[in-house]
Amino acid sequence: MNIEKNLLIDRVDAIEPWVSIQCSSQVPEHAPVFDGHFPGYPILPGVLMVETMAQAGGFLYMLSSDFAKMAFLINIKQAKFNGFVMPGDRLQADVxxxxxxxxxxxxxxxxxxxxxxxxxxxxxxxxxxxxxxxxQAVQRTVLGCHERLR
Structure with a gap:
């Protein structure tokens, strides 16, 4: 996970084109976002948790369509948070x-x-x-994460 470059997916672990994807990420130990969220109790903001899932959905579309179009997050219909994500945590997104x-x-x-x-x-x-x-930049990024599956 590279929060500063807004790349929240490290690896595609499994994909069933047009159906589902499983991706993983390692939350960095140190990132500027943790300086203010929150001092002495760093947690990943909920919006970045949703963005991680949304990026996995974009990866699913682009890998399934051979990069026919780009996917942009335009609406969050609902989001619920059941726990906190701390620096160093390993995450899995199932989408x-x-x-x-x-x-x-x-x-x-x-x-x-x-x-x-x-x-x-x-x-x-x-x-x-x-x-x-x-x-080309998006293809390099997504395919780089997908290559780690193989």
């Missing part, structure tokens, strides 16, 4: 597609350590890549 249309996906998922710490349902908007630089 599945609930509904698929040409221009959007509805996904739901859980984020867990030994137990589920968060669950959410969200919508991703699917849009053409704005330029080749963006497309």
């Amino acid at each position: 599945r597609i609930v509904h698929r249309a040409e221009s959007y996906l509805v996904c739901e998922g859980t984020l867990r350590q030994a137990e589920v710490v968060a669950r959410a349902q969200w919508m991703l908007r699917l849009m053409p890549f704005d330029n080749d630089v963006l497309r």
Whole structure:
């Protein structure tokens, strides 16, 4: 997990194209976000927990579609937090597609350590890549995480 570069997925552990994905991440021991959230009691903000699941959903779409479009988080339908995530924790995101249309996906998922710490349902908007630089950068990132599966 590289919070500063907004890459919250380290590895794709399993994928069933167009159905589900399982990804893992190692929360860094030190990151600027922990300086203020909270001094003396660092925890990963809930919004980053949801973003981790949403990124896994985007990875699922892009790997399934051969990078036909880019996936953008546009709506969080619901999110519930059952626990805290601390620096150094190992996380697993389990995500599945609930509904698929040409221009959007509805996904739901859980984020867990030994137990589920968060669950959410969200919508991703699917849009053409704005330029080749963006497309190539996203492909390198996602495929790099996916290669770790093999």
